[in-house]
Amino acid sequence: MAKTEETKRVFIPGCSLPSYNPEAVGKTLEFLQEKLSGVGSILKCCGKPTKALGQVDKFKERYKGFQAEIDKLGAEEIIVACQSCYLTMSANSPQKVTSLWALLPEIGLPExxxxxxxxxxxxxxxxxxxxxxxxxxxxxxxxxxxxxxxxxxxxxxxxxxxxxxxxxxxxxxxxxxxxxxxxxxxxxxxxxxxxxxxxxxxxxxxxxxxxxxxxxxxxxxxGGPWDSNSEFPGVPGNPVKGWVNRYKSKREIKKALK
Known part of the structure; x- marks a missing residue:
């Protein structure tokens, strides 16, 4: 969990994106900070996989802790990059939940x-x-x-x-x-x-x-520009790569919020 001086919004990138591209997580947060005031961030699972497995009580317990972190920041709006997070938080959090993909047309892209x-x-x-x-x-x-x-x-x-x-x-x-x-x-x-x-x-x-x-x-x-000669990302060879990337994402978030 990371907080800006006066957190009005919290960016939650989800789980799969930080496991894939830590640099994109950091750059997205930095861009949101440029365009919007008081943007903090939380790197934590919303618990959706637990609910998908039918473990509803465990999901409720985990989400309670997750919500407590959001409330501690004092954020009024949650910005999400994950569609499962969007649905889960819209159904379980009192804050306004905004998809990054609906927000970018409003605030623009990097020049x-x-x-x-x-x-x-x-x-x-x-x-x-x-x-x-x-x-x-x-x-x-x-x-x-x-x-x-x-x-x-x-x-x-x-x-x-x-x-x-x-x-x-x-x-x-x-x-x-x-x-x-x-x-x-x-x-x-x-x-x-x-x-x-x-x-x-x-x-x-x-x-x-x-x-x-x-x-x-x-x-x-x-990234890019991308063309037919570009080297496209593949599939991680093992789960360790994903966990390493999540750690890197945590560092990217901390760096952006210094």
Whole structure:
């Protein structure tokens, strides 16, 4: 948990994003601090996986502690980068909960990111997260971001409100990895382009496991320009990499809040 001098808002990046790209976590927080006043941050699981496993009492216990940390900061608004966090916190926290992807069209993008992909030879297919398939503001925000960056984009047959599960939902990967792989391949098989963009790090990993070259949208905002000669991120070889990245994310957050 980290607090600014007068915390009005708290940025919660979730679990999968810090495990994937610590630099993006830090840069996102720094950008929010530039654009908004009083932005603090918490790096902690909201407990959604516990609830997904049916351990409702344990979820309630964990969320109570999580909520206590938010309240201790005194934040009036929670800004989230994770769609599962968005739904979980919207249902369980009294604070206003805002998706980063709906917020960015309001506050803009870093100047250096605007138009960065205009000369790219890549067309990205957008994979929408299934947990927020009914959130038009998030869908519109993602497409606004990509257009501002200058990359070409295409919609899969199943998109926005009809998007398909990436294969990570409902804890299916640890429970039934063979089924998860089939779901991943089913999703990517309907996309003609070799390149996909997601706004969930777990979804990004699923698209890679399904045979595509995939990035998280923060990779596009804070990295690149990306083209067909770029080296695209793969899948971590073991869970240790994710834990190391979470530790690095913690350091990035502390650095941003100094």
């Amino acid at each position: 250096e990111a605007i138009g960065i992909g205009k000369d790219s030879d890549i067309t990205f297919a957008i994979h929408d997260s299934c947990s927020t398939r009914d959130r038009k503001d998030i869908h519109d925000g993602i497409r606004w971001i990509i257009d501002q960056l200058g990359y070409d984009r295409v919609e899969p047959p199943h998109t926005k409100g009809t998007t398909m599960c990436c294969g990570f939902g409902g804890m299916v990967v640890p429970a039934n990895p063979d089924l998860a792989q089939r779901v991943m391949e089913k999703r990517t098989s309907e996309v003609e382009t070799d390149y996909m963009v997601t706004y969930c790090a777990a979804c990004r990993e699923s698209m890679v496991k399904g045979g595509k070259k995939a990035v998280h949208i923060l990779d596009l905002i804070f």
